[in-house]
Amino acid sequence: MNDSIERRPMTTVRRRPANRRQLIVEAAGHRFSQQGFENVAMGDIAADVHIGASALYRHFSSKSELLCAALDAELDRLGQAITAGVSEAEDLDRNLESVAQFAVTNRRAPLLWEREARHLTAEEWSPRAANLREVRDRFIAALSGGNADEGAVLRARAALSALLSPAFHSVSLPPDAFRSSLQHLAKRILAAKLPAVGKRTVPAAARGLAPASKRELIIQAGLRIFREQTYAGTRLEDIAAEVGLSTSSLYNHVESKADILETVLLRGNGYLHVTLDDILASASDEEDALRRLVGVFASFAVRRAEVTDAMVTDLRAPGNTTEQLRQGQREYVEEWVHLFMALHPGRGRQAAHIEVQGTIMTIIDIARDRQYGCVDNLADLLTSLATQVLIY
Structure with missing residues (x-):
């Protein structure tokens, strides 16, 4: 069986x-x-x-x-x-x-x-x-602390920007050390002594001369619309309407949306690198160089908030220069880190990167915040804040 x-x-x-x-x-x-x-x-x-x-x-x-x-x-x-x-x-x-x-x-x-x-x-x-x-x-x-003083509120807002800044870069540390670096950075921000926050003014109508070049007008209009509608949400028809052209005529001046965005980002990177080269060539020492870098960058971020906004939000846009742009940004930040470490040799490279990146992102974040963009001495406030955070 x-x-x-x-x-x-x-x-x-x-x-x-x-x-x-x-x-x-x-x-x-x-x-x-x-x-x-x-x-x-x-x-x-x-x-x-x-x-x-x-x-x-x-x-x-x-x-x-x-x-x-x-x-x-x-x-x-x-x-x-x-x-x-x-x-x-x-x-x-x-x-x-x-x-x-x-x-x-x-x-x-x-x-x-x-x-x-x-x-x-x-x-x-x-x-x-x-x-x-x-x-x-x-x-x-x-x-x-419930303090209504605008300086205290600005410092607290900046501390939050710094704490959340790792979203925008890839430098890392073991979790405990990472938290410690972020807390150290936030404490430096909260301890900064700032000038009085200036008046908030309604942005005046554009002054000066408009560019003669149609391409320049298109690039400026495209950048404004990208900021309001996102790069992905913007159509060439939107840009054409803004500058009073037909879409077919637009192609006589730009190849695509990517052409506009790449031009803006390359110019932004180029400006920062040219000013960096000038500062390094004329600085008396590392502290002088870092102070001047902070001032130039804060002024640029406030004057051209739409450019720095694009540099951190639209860098993944399609185009042939994305890696070139990223490499340029990495090299620019690396110079800040080198100067910072010369002043603070005890800081490890990764921790130094986190503090420098956090400071740069705080400047960008506050400058593009419409609540602060209309403050008439914002560049001075951000320069003072970042200088005290990095030079101590």
């Missing part, structure tokens, strides 16, 4: 994870912050969580809805970090540590509201913008 039993292969029953929606949102946030909203397909996100597109659409009807959900999740995390930090308002270290921990753990999250949120409609962005303002205001109120 054959008592062997025929055994059938066991069928694995796949159970839907209870947190599938959360997994989808996290995958989407990661993709959007790493690749850019316009470069991500719904199928990419579905594949990341091992589901089909139809299953994804049962949860979210569009990429925009996913971006809204990813923004909500990260803003909630930042809000929780700030709430945890301000539970003991007198403990400055606790406040800074909590947000620094968020920045290290959720490093690319700020890119969702600083860069990718521009792809949302005004209706979609409005409640997220209100949430972001509320979160920032809570942090600022905690660090400024």
Whole structure:
């Protein structure tokens, strides 16, 4: 008698994870912050969580809805970090540590509201913008001690920019050392003694002469529209209408949107490198060079906020010079780091990079913030702040 039993292969029953929606949102946030909203397909996100597109659409009807959900999740995390930090308002270290921990753990999250949120409609962005303002205001109120002094508020706002600055660069350290470097940077900002914050003035109508070149007019118009509508959301028809040309006539002066953006970014990089070369050639020592670099950069960031904004938000735009631009930015920052380390030889290179990058990003972030862009002595304020942060 054959008592062997025929055994059938066991069928694995796949159970839907209870947190599938959360997994989808996290995958989407990661993709959007790493690749850019316009470069991500719904199928990419579905594949990341091992589901089909139809299953994804049962949860979210569009990429925009996913971006809204990813923004909500990260803003909630930042809000929780700030709430945890301000539970003991007198403990400055606790406040800074909590947000620094968020920045290290959720490093690319700020890119969702600083860069990718521009792809949302005004209706979609409005409640997220209100949430972001509320979160920032809570942090600022905690660090400024409820002080209504505008200088204290500006320092607290700058400290938050510095803490979240790792989103915009790739330099890293072990988590504890990374948090420590960010906290050190934020403390330097909060300890800075600033001139009185000047008057807020309504920007006057453009003065001076308009360029004679049609190409220059097109480039200037394109840059303004990129800032308002995003590079991806701008059509050549929009730029043509702004300068009073037909779209077909526009092609007589520029090849594409990428041509406009590349021109702006190359000029911005070129200006910074030329001024860097001039300063290094005439500086008496490293401190003199760093002081002058800070002043020139702060002035440039305030005068041409739309250019520095493009340099940190649109560098991934299609074109043939992206790597050249990135290399130029890396070399520029490296010169700052070299000067900083000459003044502070005890700082390790990675920590020095984090502090320098954080200072540069703080200048850019405050200069492009419309709340401060109209302050008449903003360049002086940022120069004073950054100089005290880097030279001590």
